[in-house]
Amino acid sequence: MMDKPWSNRAWFFVIPVLVVVLFSSLLPMMTVVNYSVQDTMGQNHFFWNGAAWFQNLLDPTTDIGGRFASALVRNLIFSFVVLMIELPLGIAVAICIPRHGWKVGATLVLIALPLLIPWTVVGTIWEIFARQDIGLLGAALNGIGVHYNDTQDPTSAWATIVMMDVWHWTGMIALLSYAGLKAIPDAFYQAARIDGASRWSVFRNIELPKLQKVLVIAVLLRFMESFMIYTEPSVVTGGGPGEATSFLSLDLVKIALGQVDLGNAAAMSIVYYLITLTICWIFFTIMTQLDQRKGA
Amino acid sequence: MANVTLDHVAHAYPGAPGAAPTYALKPIDHMWRNGRAYALLGPSGCGKTTLLNIISGLVIPSEGRLLFDDRDVTRLSTEKRNIAQVFQFPVIYDTMTVAENLAFPLKNRGMDRASIERRVGEIADLLDLRPVLKRRARGLTADAKQKISLGRGLVRADVSAVLFDEPLTVIDPALKWELRSKLKAVHQALDMLMIYVTHDQVEALTFADEVVVMKDGEVLQIGTPADLFERPAHSFVGYFIGSPGMNFLPASLAGGRAVVGEAAFDLGAQYDAPAAGKRVELGFRPDYATLLPAGGLPVRVLRIEDLGRRRLARLGMGAHEVVATLPPDVDLAPGDAGGLHVPREHLHVFVDDLRIEGRSA
Known part of the structure; x- marks a missing residue:
């Protein structure tokens, strides 16, 4: 160890990567930081504004603060609802997937199909699907006497967005869970049969604990994606009716590109980013800690 | 139960x-x-x-x-x-x-x-x-x-x-x-x-x-x-059982003896000559075969393996190889000539892989 030559020259080889990262993410992000602490009167003239944008944003009594808080709450409810539906449904689907024969391939392709569709197309499919005049879902529901109108009724809009997300993403959780289930050795099932365990007991005591690691990943991926959702609701409802489905990213785009309110948009971007990061970190820490504590 | x-x-x-x-x-x-x-x-x-x-x-x-x-x-x-x-x-x-x-x-x-x-x-x-x-x-x-x-x-x-x-x-x-x-x-x-x-x-x-x-x-x-x-x-x-496994030598039966190349083992029992085309083998365990400097059947020492607790000798016997135990007090080196001793009750005759019993003479 002591004879090893000490040299820092290797760092030179890292420089190209640093330069690329600098231009690809660091600099654009710093522009956002830059806008978040300045204000402008136009003519490309900027002056220092301190933490005022942030104070406004985080104070729910202000106009922008109120918008942000309600969008955040909507977003959290949305993520919670889709996770609560997609997680159990995905696991249930995974358990029903056949384990042998040609049906495996057929089922897996079928389940993966929604994952392969571009997000704008998913949005368009559901926008048409939900229309009361020609959409299969909208027309059928109204036909049997259920009041359904996703452009005017907030409940209908929410139901449409949630159904669309479930349709789009349950397949991913099913595929992840299926991979996890396949990794359980046969001996566990055989032992459970010898022990006289019921099907529910097998699920509760063997499958679910063995799936835990896979489900941590699934929850993280689904949370991040649903918390940042933009494309599909933007196509289907455009955030409406009113503000009913205006999630954080939709609101952010409205402020940044619709109103060209750079200071508010920049402050909102940074807070949005930090919230996502923090929630994911908390999720991950809790779930891995839980895992370790059980092992002790 | x-x-x-x-x-x-x-x-x-x-x-x-x-x-x-x-x-x-x-x-x-x-x-x-x-x-x-x-x-x-x-x-x-x-x-x-x-x-x-x-x-x-x-x-x-x-x-x-x-x-x-x-x-x-x-x-x-x-x-x-x-x-x-x-x-x-x-x-x-x-x-x-x-x-x-x-x-x-x-x-x-x-x-x-x-x-x-x-x-x-x-x-x-x-x-x-x-x-x-x-x-x-x-x-x-x-x-x-x-x-x-x-x-x-x-x-x-x-x-x-x-x-x-x-x-x-x-x-x-x-x-x-x-x-x-x-x-x-x-x-x-x-x-x-x-x-x-x-x-x-x-x-x-x-x-x-x-x-x-x-x-x-x-x-x-x-x-x-x-x-x-x-x-x-x-x-x-x-x-499969025993370490090392049993020695097997292709043999032909003649009266109470098994002939392996030049050498003949005295079986101490009568065996009927098996039908033509059947494969006859003589088997004995290395644990019961001893290598001594003289007597018995003539063999050459090819290699000595010291397992710590005991020593095994790999021996050349005509065109065949066999493994035998080398007693602690015997000193032989590769290349030496020696004699192989196997008590007759530890000799087994296999015809097409199945062990057959002889009639006591």
Whole structure:
């Protein structure tokens, strides 16, 4: 160890990567930081504004603060609802997937199909699907006497967005869970049969604990994606009716590109980013800690 | 507790239509007696695990009947057979404590809490699991986990048989010996039928009262460890049991002697000359063959292997090679000439791999 030559020259080889990262993410992000602490009167003239944008944003009594808080709450409810539906449904689907024969391939392709569709197309499919005049879902529901109108009724809009997300993403959780289930050795099932365990007991005591690691990943991926959702609701409802489905990213785009309110948009971007990061970190820490504590 | 009888049991996987089925297990008749410990010994793919799974009910044999005492259980499901099985890898319920693991089969069968607690306590004492009863099972070592798997089988008082499928595979070598003697102690304490699958002859010979040697889906010999060593019924048994395996030399029989090249072994018994085209071999164990400086049959020393506790000599005998024991007081080096001595009661004649008995002269 002591004879090893000490040299820092290797760092030179890292420089190209640093330069690329600098231009690809660091600099654009710093522009956002830059806008978040300045204000402008136009003519490309900027002056220092301190933490005022942030104070406004985080104070729910202000106009922008109120918008942000309600969008955040909507977003959290949305993520919670889709996770609560997609997680159990995905696991249930995974358990029903056949384990042998040609049906495996057929089922897996079928389940993966929604994952392969571009997000704008998913949005368009559901926008048409939900229309009361020609959409299969909208027309059928109204036909049997259920009041359904996703452009005017907030409940209908929410139901449409949630159904669309479930349709789009349950397949991913099913595929992840299926991979996890396949990794359980046969001996566990055989032992459970010898022990006289019921099907529910097998699920509760063997499958679910063995799936835990896979489900941590699934929850993280689904949370991040649903918390940042933009494309599909933007196509289907455009955030409406009113503000009913205006999630954080939709609101952010409205402020940044619709109103060209750079200071508010920049402050909102940074807070949005930090919230996502923090929630994911908390999720991950809790779930891995839980895992370790059980092992002790 | 029961006697387990295999009545012409065989298992074949369906082959191509019209083609003869390929047997994973060729027809076998045998009775496993209650209270005894058996080992199924053979190389990988010999059908021993298939046989075990037939007894446990995980595989339904394609032919024959399986009886627990007089009850035909051939088509009965695993959970109705009252067997316990310990698998190659420890199977435990991760989220439960050791005590909950042990109680699980009883809870599933609807036993009352007081009886469960008493029974779990008994088994924990038997397996030395008492100190870890309250611990989560997943944090324990592999050998403790295997004891839990075994314990989950033993808690049911009505277990007909305990089956082991290479249970020491993932256990540290130092702990293997300990766990094996624990198994043996459990067997003596509970007086149950135990069947133990392994490819390790030391495990088989130390654990079992009787060893079943299998190869290519066929049972070659069932016997006590001494039987297998002293009177292997099949040349494979001679070769597979013992370390190193038996010496085999192509021979021809002439009266009471076996002629191998230039040399002739006195068999001390009369053998009928087998039909033409049959392969005759003379077998003897290196443990009973001694190399001395003179006398016996002339051999050359090719190599001496010092195993610490004993020395083996690899010898050239005409065109053949044999292994013999070199006594501690004999000093021979490679290249030396010597004499091979094998007592006649340790010479075996195999015709087409099967051992035949001679008539005493």
